[in-house]
Amino acid sequence: MRNKQPTLAQSFAALLAAPSISAIDASQDQSNKPVLDLLCNWFGDLGFQCQQQAVANTRDKHNFVATLGQGNGGLLLAGHTDTVPFDEGQWQVDPFKLTEKDGKWYGLGSCDMKGFFALILEALKEIPLDKLQRPLHILASADEETTMNGAKAFAANAAIKPEYAIIGEPTSLRPVYMHKGHLAQGIRIVGRSGHSSDPAKGLNAIDIMHLVIGQLLKLRQHLAENYRENAFSVPYPTMNFGHIHGGDAANRICGCCDLHLDIRPLPGIALQDLELMLHQYLKPVVSQYPGAVTISTLYPGNEAFKDSADSAWSQLVASLAGNAPEVVNYATEAPYIRQLGCHTLVLGPGSIEQAHQPDEYMAQDQLKPTVELLRKLIWHACIKD
Structure with missing residues (x-):
């Protein structure tokens, strides 16, 4: 019963x-x-x-x-x-x-x-x-x-x-x-801190992050120009820079800088392919500064x-x-x-x-x-x- x-x-x-x-x-x-x-x-x-x-x-x-x-x-x-x-x-x-x-x-x-x-x-x-x-x-x-x-x-x-x-x-x-999907990535730049009076003795992580952001903006433009689904109110993949932090004082060379970003892909763009695009666009900076750039997943993404x-x-x-x-x-x-x-x-x-x-x-x-x-x-x- x-x-x-x-x-x-x-x-x-x-x-x-x-x-x-x-x-x-x-x-x-x-x-x-x-x-x-x-x-x-x-x-x-x-x-x-x-x-x-x-x-x-x-x-x-x-x-x-x-x-x-x-x-x-x-x-x-x-x-x-x-x-x-x-x-x-x-x-x-x-x-x-x-x-x-x-x-x-x-x-x-x-x-x-x-x-x-x-x-x-x-x-x-x-x-x-x-x-x-x-x-x-x-x-x-x-x-x-x-x-x-x-x-x-x-x-x-x-x-x-x-x-x-x-x-x-x-x-x-x-x-x-x-x-849409969701991909959250973290980028960390590790440079060398030092006194701001002699920039050549350090490696400023903010300077390198500036180059990274320039490449990311190129990727953002590529996504917006090459992928579209008009059913969405925002009909292209978006990229948002949600968090950035670097350095500790105006008179010190910044030794570390972190950026958190999210990308929201349209259907048809696999997260694995999106991560590959990210790495490809950042490759010039990674090659110019070996060992300084780390790319990681902040938390599991959603297709x-x-x-x-x-x-x-x-x-x-x-x-x-x-x-x-x-x-x-x-x-x-x-x-x-x-x-x-x-x-x-x-x-x-x-x-x-x-x-x-x-x-x-x-x-x-x-x-x-x-x-x-x-x-x-x-x-x-x-x-x-």
């Missing part, structure tokens, strides 16, 4: 009460196992076959995969179980407690994006699961907010072959079929993503959601889910404007439309003849 399923508010509250912060800093990083244990109990009670898969190169993180039905095809509903850290002094409510106020459900992960799993569970309550013609899969991944190692590991080892996938990131229920706005699936989802397919500039797990060979869209409740913000919330007027939309998507992908 199956256990009684929680109400939507109960499942929502339980997910928020299970901290699952992802952070590069080990002192803030947390396992997502408590969230996965909840999902395993709930979906297992509905008859899903549930697995928890350890993710390499993480701190006790796991993916959760639940499947009902057999064979290939069907639908994958995907999301991540982790949240960003929170600034305690800026929150007016308890981040780990569901707080209802002014037509909103507040809590860390309410829209980005643990709440999505509670809405899937709610949608399944009125679906005749014994009528599935094609399988329904649920993926709850690890470490999306940092390395995306969960989605990468899942894509590399997946034993399922869905025909369609929906990633429930907060898009205000607007289907997203394309987004760009592109599906089709005109496919039958995209058009069906757009019709059901009442919103046309669109593009966004932020990154998601979509390029890795797309590697399964399925038609992939990013579509979920809540606004991206709430993600990573103090007092994150899910507007309650998004709840019922999301549940109804999920039921329709499951019916079309898994039940309809």
